[in-house]
Amino acid sequence: MSGLDMYASCGDAELMSKATENKEFTMCADHNNPKELFHFETRMILCSQCLVDKRMDRDLCVEARKFCQALMQRYVTLLDNATYMPIEHVQKEKEYGIPWRSAFKAELEAFTETAKKRLLGEEMKVELADEPFVFFHKIVKKDALDAATFDAMSQADFMCMMLDNLEICEQWLYQIKALLKEPDFHIFEDLKTQTLEQVLAEQLKMNPKCTI
Numbered sequence: 001m002s003g004l005d006m007y008a009s010c011g012d013a014e015l016m017s018k019a020t021e022n023k024e025f026t027m028c029a030d031h032n033n034p035k036e037l038f039h040f041e042t043r044m045i046l047c048s049q050c051l052v053d054k055r056m057d058r059d060l061c062v063e064a065r066k067f068c069q070a071l072m073q074r075y076v077t078l079l080d081n082a083t084y085m086p087i088e089h090v091q092k093e094k095e096y097g098i099p100w101r102s103a104f105k106a107e108l109e110a111f112t113e114t115a116k117k118r119l120l121g122e123e124m125k126v127e128l129a130d131e132p133f134v135f136f137h138k139i140v141k142k143d144a145l146d147a148a149t150f151d152a153m154s155q156a157d158f159m160c161m162m163l164d165n166l167e168i169c170e171q172w173l174y175q176i177k178a179l180l181k182e183p184d185f186h187i188f189e190d191l192k193t194q195t196l197e198q199v200l201a202e203q204l205k206m207n208p209k210c211t212i
């Protein structure tokens with residue numbers, strides 16, 4: 001999938017408008033080369049000559065493009081989920097009935113409380129009064145747009161700073177999504193635990209830290 005197709009797949013016009021076909025690089029001021037490599041230990045983006053000069057190990061780097069694209073793909077997928085979950089929620093409420101609805105509402109509110117507490121410290125411009133699905137969509141979209149800005153310039157260093165927030169949002173939203181698909185609310189607790197384990201395992205695999 002090309003970079004543009006990837007952005008388009010989330011169907012978000014604003015994000016799509018930030019996508020550029022040709023990704024650029026910031027230039028190394030010392031060597032006038034593109035900073036194409038991302039060094040994990042120092043979390044710096046470097047040009048190939050920097051590595052030589054600083055005697056850094058190439059094996060401890062990943063391509064900045066690959067790193068950015070992998071994270072961007074995760075944002076696009078997450079935003080897609082945040083966009084369609086409210087629609088699914090309306091359907092499921094009808095389908096599963098009132099007791100399910102109350103149980104789900106309590107779960108959703110608990111996630112929202114946790115998220116608001118955590119993210120408020122980070123100057124997130126979210127309205128406390130927002131309805132939960134609107135709230136989650138806003139925070140994911142804001143981060144996805146920031147990530148797209150970094151992606152356009154292959155700034156893996158800035159992108160990497162977003163990883164913690166991305167992961168926690170994935171954990172929340174994929175748990176909520178699992179609950180939405182489960183008609184039996186009596187197993188919500190177990191389902192959350194299982195889903196979180198799956199998400200954590202998946203994140204460990206996806207996290208480029210572990211693939212180098």
Ligand SMILES: [Zn+2]
Pocket residue numbers: 028029030031032033046047048049050051
């Ligand atoms: Zn350099």
